Amino acid sequence: xxxxxxxxxxxxxxxxxxxxxxxxxxxxxxxxxxxxxxxxxxxxxxxxxxxxxxxxxxxxxxxxxxxxxxxxxxxxxxxxxxxxxxxxxxxxx
Numbered sequence: 001x002x003x004x005x006x007x008x009x010x011x012x013x014x015x016x017x018x019x020x021x022x023x024x025x026x027x028x029x030x031x032x033x034x035x036x037x038x039x040x041x042x043x044x045x046x047x048x049x050x051x052x053x054x055x056x057x058x059x060x061x062x063x064x065x066x067x068x069x070x071x072x073x074x075x076x077x078x079x080x081x082x083x084x085x086x087x088x089x090x091x092x093x
Contacts, residue, residue: 001031001033001034001038003041003042003045003046004046005031006030006031006034006038006039006042007028007029007030007031007039007042007043007046008028008029008030008031008077009028009029010026010027010028010029010090010092011027011028011029011079012092012093013027019081020089020090020092023083024083024084024085024086024088024089025081025082025083025084026081026082026084026090026092027079027080027081027082028043028079028080028082029077029078029079029080030042030056030078030079030080031078032058032076032077032078034078034080036054036056036080039054039056039080039082040054040082043082047090049084049085049088049089049090050084050085050088051082051083051084051085052083052084052085053082053083054080054081054082054083055080055081055083056078056079056080056081057078057079058076058077058078058079059076059077059078059079060076061073061074061075061076061077062074
């Protein structure tokens with residue numbers, strides 16, 4: 001897998017913005033098969049920063065139903081919280 005397949009998107013949320021300012025951490029949505037090492041290398045390659053730590057968790061998709069009897073389901077995905085070296089930043093805006 002290349003870096004663009006591993007890192008799906010950077011998550012821009014209110015909590016993530018506070019994490020970026022206070023702890024220098026950023027949240028990305030990663031491929032479910034990717035390991036922490038692969039995520040570290042992909043973030044360093046794409047954003048040209050030094051990663052010190054990667055925490056991952058699998059997020060279960062929510063059940064959805066809108067005006068029908070049949071329920072749908074949002075897909076499962078992997079969240080990765082990436083901590084960067086002091087002084088490095090990822091500009092998401």
